[in-house]
Amino acid sequence: MTALVARVWPRETTLGDGGALHLGGQDVRDLAQNFGTPLFVVNEDDFRARARSLREVFQSAFADIGSDVDVYYAGKSFLCTAVAQWVIAEGLRLDTCTGGEMAVARRAGVPGPKMGLHGNNKSDREIATAIEMKVGRIVIDSLAEVGRVAAAARAAGRRVPVMVRVTTGVHAGGHEFISTAHEDQKFGLSLADGSALKAVELVLGNGDDLELLGIHTHIGSQIQDPTAFVVSARKLLAFRALVRDRTGFVMPEVDLGGGFGIAYTKADEPIDSAALARELAQAIDDECSATEITVPRISIEPGRAIAGPSTVTLYSVGVVKPVTVDDGDVKVRTYVSVDGGMSDNIRPALYGAEYTARLANRDSSKVKIRCRVVGKHCESGDIVIPDIDLPADIAPGDLLAVPATGAYGRSMASNYNLIERPAVVAVRGGAARVIVRRETEDDLLATDVGA
Ligand SMILES: Cc1ncc(COP(=O)(O)O)c(C=O)c1O
Numbered sequence: 111m112t113a114l115v116a117r118v119w120p121r122e123t124t125l126g127d128g129g130a131l132h133l134g135g136q137d138v139r140d141l142a143q144n145f146g147t148p149l150f151v152v153n154e155d156d157f158r159a160r161a162r163s164l165r166e167v168f169q170s171a172f173a174d175i176g177s178d179v180d181v182y183y184a185g186k187s188f189l190c191t192a193v194a195q196w197v198i199a200e201g202l203r204l205d206t207c208t209g210g211e212m213a214v215a216r217r218a219g220v221p222g223p224k225m226g227l228h229g230n231n232k233s234d235r236e237i238a239t240a241i242e243m244k245v246g247r248i249v250i251d252s253l254a255e256v257g258r259v260a261a262a263a264r265a266a267g268r269r270v271p272v273m274v275r276v277t278t279g280v281h282a283g284g285h286e287f288i289s290t291a292h293e294d295q296k297f298g299l300s301l302a303d304g305s306a307l308k309a310v311e312l313v314l315g316n317g318d319d320l321e322l323l324g325i326h327t328h329i330g331s332q333i334q335d336p337t338a339f340v341v342s343a344r345k346l347l348a349f350r351a352l353v354r355d356r357t358g359f360v361m362p363e364v365d366l367g368g369g370f371g372i373a374y375t376k377a378d379e380p381i382d383s384a385a386l387a388r389e390l391a392q393a394i395d396d397e398c399s400a401t402e403i404t405v406p407r408i409s410i411e412p413g414r415a416i417a418g419p420s421t422v423t424l425y426s427v428g429v430v431k432p433v434t435v436d437d438g439d440v441k442v443r444t445y446v447s448v449d450g451g452m453s454d455n456i457r458p459a460l461y462g463a464e465y466t467a468r469l470a471n472r473d474s475s476k477v478k479i480r481c482r483v484v485g486k487h488c489e490s491g492d493i494v495i496p497d498i499d500l501p502a503d504i505a506p507g508d509l510l511a512v513p514a515t516g517a518y519g520r521s522m523a524s525n526y527n528l529i530e531r532p533a534v535v536a537v538r539g540g541a542a543r544v545i546v547r548r549e550t551e552d553d554l555l556a557t558d559v560g561a
């Protein structure tokens with residue numbers, strides 16, 4: 111058995127006899143046969159180890175400056191009851207942002223106080239559910255929401271813990287659409303135009319109903335440069351000192367958000383979370399000393415860095431079609447169609463995200479040819495990988511494995527072209543179990559109530 115490059119593939123990914131890929135001790139040919147394709151295969155130990163390790167490196171770095179860290183797994187990256195239970199078992203908490211995510215958390219038995227609720231447009235029902243579940247924090251995202259949450263708290267007869275989401279002006283992340291803390295977008299309250307301060311003062315003015323825990327920011331996703339996090343953290347800490355000076359109130363907590371980048375291909379450098387944690391702790395300690403204020407309790411909200419690298423998508427190859435391309439230089443590109451596509455991975459179409467893949471069911475000694483891996487949807491932009499070299503004998507019935515698909519794959523999946531969304535199978539210690547079942551045609555028809 112040969113182990114594959116750990117940076118892109120989950121732990122325990124090996125090549126067996128004849129070159130078949132093994133995931134967590136399971137031969138992909140058996141996985142495909144038993145559970146069908148497309149299939150998300152998540153390595154449970156890999157997922158849990160990343161969750162644990164993020165918690166440990168952050169807690170250790172902040173213990174050195176006399177503080178503690180809560181890690182909220184961002185459920186939006188991928189959530190089901192099994193995953194919710196894994197993160198709680200590994201000592202993390204759970205970040206949700208809709209009624210649906212709270213419902214999964216409830217079914218999984220996640221204690222409300224270990225949850226947070228986000229959202230730039232929370233419904234009254236979502237706010238009421240969060241209060242009824244006694245979630246540990248509601249993250250306020252607009253001035254109007256302060257009054258709405260306060261009224262709901264009063265109606266429930268409870269003082270509700272809240273944070274205020276602020277935008278620091280730091281713009282970071284892999285793509286404009288996944289960068290969230292610059293000013294011209296829908297999330298949070300601006301430090302620069304004074305609305306963040308106004309929100310904090312409003313919350314303090316509603317002190318009978320709202321308990322101000324602190325401030326939150328999330329600067330974007332798939333960030334590979336630690337500097338952006340450090341700059342943003344310093345701005346948050348300076349604002350916390352300003353609030354102390356203006357109101358006398360020292361906010362006990364600061365949430366630095368998620369966004370830690372991972373490797374999708376060999377060319378990507380994943381963020382070094384231990385080094386990042388140390389840099390952040392140092393910057394926060396310096397900032398607190400300079401402004402003579404106590405170091406806050408810290409929280410972070412990683413999703414991708416935990417879920418992303420743990421999972422591989424298995425596709426079956428269908429039509430293989432050579433196409434002559436003439437862009438000044440005539441060449442042949444082979445279109446390799448798989449049995450999923452943009453319905454199980456919208457990221458290439460939405461963000462130009464890059465992935466890699468390998469022939470998974472066998473070895474091939476054939477030369478490699480230039481291929482484009484495409485899905486089966488009625489959209490020419492339904493591309494999984496625009497340019498990749500695959501063995502020249504790739505053929506219908508082969509399996510193709512695409513790594514690093516655990517985050518924002520199944521969670522952003524759609525039923526476009528009325529395709530059933532894939533199952534998710536967890537592998538561990540040579541065993542495999544379904545944690546999200548494949549949709550059926552009956553599921554697709556269930557919402558169609560007829561003419
Ligand atoms: C508020 C908030 N927290 C956490 C996350 C998780 O981000 P990531 O999966 O990049 O760690 C997101 C998504 O970008 C988010 O919007």
Ligand SMILES: N[C@@H](CCCC[NH3+])C(=O)O
Pocket residue numbers: 186288290331332457461517518
């Ligand atoms: N869905 C995005 C990231 C946004 C995360 C939520 N704020 C992605 O696939 O990269």
